[in-house]
Amino acid sequence: MIDYHVHPDYSPDAAGSIREFCARARELGLEEMCFTTHFEPDPLRAGFERVIVRGEACPAATDWARYYLEDIGTAQDEFPELVIRTGVEIGYEMGVEGRIADFLDQYRFDFVLGAIHCLEHVSISGSKEVGQMRALLVPKGAEYLASRYFDYLQAAVGCRLFDCIAHLDIFRKYVLPLWAGTPEAAVFNRVVGERLGPALECMAENSVGIEVNTSALRRGEAEPYPSWDIVRRAKLAGVEPFTLGSDAHRPEDLGKGLEDAAGRLAELGILPARFCARERVE
């Protein structure tokens, strides 16, 4: 089994050191694991976004990644039976492509996930900012926000800085529930229906893949992010590759749900991809 979405305690919302995750991976008998700590480069959110380096909170615009890569290297020496990949999950924002490109020039990763964690500088993926979503995003309306999500997705794909898009229908988590039980929820879903096909075609054209993220299952949802229907449609649209990750933010969650998800992917003729130095390895 391989897990390609793992957050050690470099992310303030995660617990467990790189070493502790590797020890857990050994217990589980994982063959390969890719750490994908958060990097949120939006300068307008610089006041919120922190990276924890050796117990100290640092702004995202510091050289924390040097320590992160060093710690992964040390862990690889200690756990030679485990293939440990260096990855990062980058929060996309319109106009920050230059910052992302500079970061990726400066630090060498095996695998880079792109994620839509924010819309117009408001987090849509964290429980702490649900109040902000209600105050700042709900007044814009479901039609506008669903369209905006897909504008972001297509821009993130089009910049060609990412290997795969993480949790493609993350709007299921907090955004869609903002309109639960109202006619606006149907409006949101209509826009998703209209925009999904062109977005998947754009991914196939740009050779940007999709991550299947099992964290939704731990929240009691029946399907991962994205839903199996989206995975099927992506496969038909020619999207490649697909990776598989638990999005564990603590060692206990490492590998959770991956075996079942790998079985479902196999039924669709999909073998989860592995990466080394930004290239797919067989």
Ligand SMILES: [Zn+2]
């Ligand atoms: Zn994410």
Ligand SMILES: [Zn+2]
């Ligand atoms: Zn994540």
